Amino acid sequence: MDDISGALETCASTQAEREIEILPTDTNRWVGIPAGAGVDGLDWLTVNIPVALAGPAMAAHAVGTPKGGRRWVVDSAGTDTTTESAMAEAVIGLLGGYPFLGPSRKHGTVWYGTGIFGDDGSWSVQRDGKGSCQGGVIVTMKGKLLERLSDRGLSVAREVVKLGGHPRRVDVMAEGPIPTSGLHELYELLEAERVHLPSGLTWSYQRNKVGHTLYLGSQSSEEYVCIYDRRGVLRAEVRGRGKAGEALLASLLGTEGARTVVGNHLARYGCIWSCEAGAAVYGAVTGRRS
Numbered sequence: 238m239d240d241i242s243g244a245l246e247t248c249a250s251t252q253a254e255r256e257i258e259i260l261p262t263d264t265n266r267w268v269g270i271p272a273g274a275g276v277d278g279l280d281w282l283t284v285n286i287p288v289a290l291a292g293p294a295m296a297a298h299a300v301g302t303p304k305g306g307r308r309w310v311v312d313s314a315g316t317d318t319t320t321e322s323a324m325a326e327a328v329i330g331l332l333g334g335y336p337f338l339g340p341s342r343k344h345g346t347v348w349y350g351t352g353i354f355g356d357d358g359s360w361s362v363q364r365d366g367k368g369s370c371q372g373g374v375i376v377t378m379k380g381k382l383l384e385r386l387s388d389r390g391l392s393v394a395r396e397v398v399k400l401g402g403h404p405r406r407v408d409v410m411a412e413g414p415i416p417t418s419g420l421h422e423l424y425e426l427l428e429a430e431r432v433h434l435p436s437g438l439t440w441s442y443q444r445n446k447v448g449h450t451l452y453l454g455s456q457s458s459e460e461y462v463c464i465y466d467r468r469g470v471l472r473a474e475v476r477g478r479g480k481a482g483e484a485l486l487a488s489l490l491g492t493e494g495a496r497t498v499v500g501n502h503l504a505r506y507g508c509i510w511s512c513e514a515g516a517a518v519y520g521a522v523t524g525r526r527s
Contacts, residue, residue: 277495278389280474281408282486283377284397288324288364321364324374324400325353328362331393332378333386349375357381376402395490407482409489410474411499413524415466416517420449423514432515435507453506460485462502464518473522475502496523 332338340356350365359381364374376397383390424442426432434440434453443450447467454461460481463474475498477485488498500523503510510519520526 275412275414275470276384277411277499279378279383279391279394279408279489279495280380280389280410281378281406281476282383282390282394282397282404283375283406284394284402284404286324286328286374286376286397286400286402288321288372288374321366321372321374325351325362325364327400328374328376328397329353331396332360332382337385338382355382359383375405377406389495391490394486398486398490404477404482404486406476406478407485407489408474408476409485409495409498410472411496411522412470412472413521415469415471416514416521418514418517419471419521420451420464420466420514420518423509423512423518424449424451426512426514427509432509432512433507434509435505438506453503460502462506464522471518471521473499473503473518475499499523500525 329335329338335341338355338360341353342356343351343353345365346352346363348367348370349363350367352361352363354361359379361377362374366373378386378390378393386393421444423432427434427440427442438453439455441452441456443452448465450463450465452461452463459479460475460477463476465472475485477483485498488501489495493501500519503519503523509515516526
């Protein structure tokens with residue numbers, strides 16, 4: 238791009254038009270909120286809770302089916318999974334119980350014999366692991382459930398960790414108002430190589446009819462950041478898996494609040510926040526200067 242200033246003027250006008258289009262929504266109450274205000278907290282938590290089996294472990298292997306799929310064959314019986322069942326029910330209780338969680342259904346998966354899944358897709362509890370997945374209960378809580386829980390599920394997360402749970406995926410988010418100079422403007426600067434990420438870090442960008450999404454870091458890595466504008470708000474999410482997820486949850490459960498955690502992780506991406514568009518994006522979701 239030869240003349241980035243002209244492009245930024247165009248982007249500013251389209252940004253204003255886009256805000257007009259997305260204001261009439263159920264979340265337009267956030268439009269006009271001060272920078273750093275709005276919702277923040279957990280947005281996804283998947284935890285593996287190890288459970289000691291009460292009997293000898295089963296060995297199982299996958300076999301092919303006539304239609305090209307596969308099914309599990311148990312090599313030896315005799316495993317008592319009552320401890321897994323008890324843990325699964327205990328977790329259901331932590332989440333508020335079946336009346337609070339709402340309609341759900343049971344069905345097995347490739348790796349787990351029994352799964353309880355909320356009909357709205359916001360939670361699941363899986364047990365009866367097969368093969369190497371025996372001896373554990375997998376709990377997943379997503380945003381739609383977390384926003385119904387007090388403190389967006391932090392109290393539940395603490396209890397699950399006390400039970401020995403190991404995070405497998407953790408998403409922490411913070412929302413703020415959409416700034417006049419926003420994601421698309423920041424993308425234009427990255428594309429024109431006017432601003433740069435620290436060495437070794439990558440970025441990608443998506444645009445569709447509902448808004449813009451900027452990814453900082455590879456989506457295949459243990460940790461990356463996703464920033465997007467939807468329905469009148471700007472949201473930044475730090476997404477961690479494995480060890481990165483464990484560290485992310487530890488920070489959140491420690492003395493740091495969710496907005497601080499998000500801000501600290503955004504700061505790792507260096508000087509992109511020093512430009513006008515970057516500073517506006519950073520300030521909107523953190524409430525502080527870059």
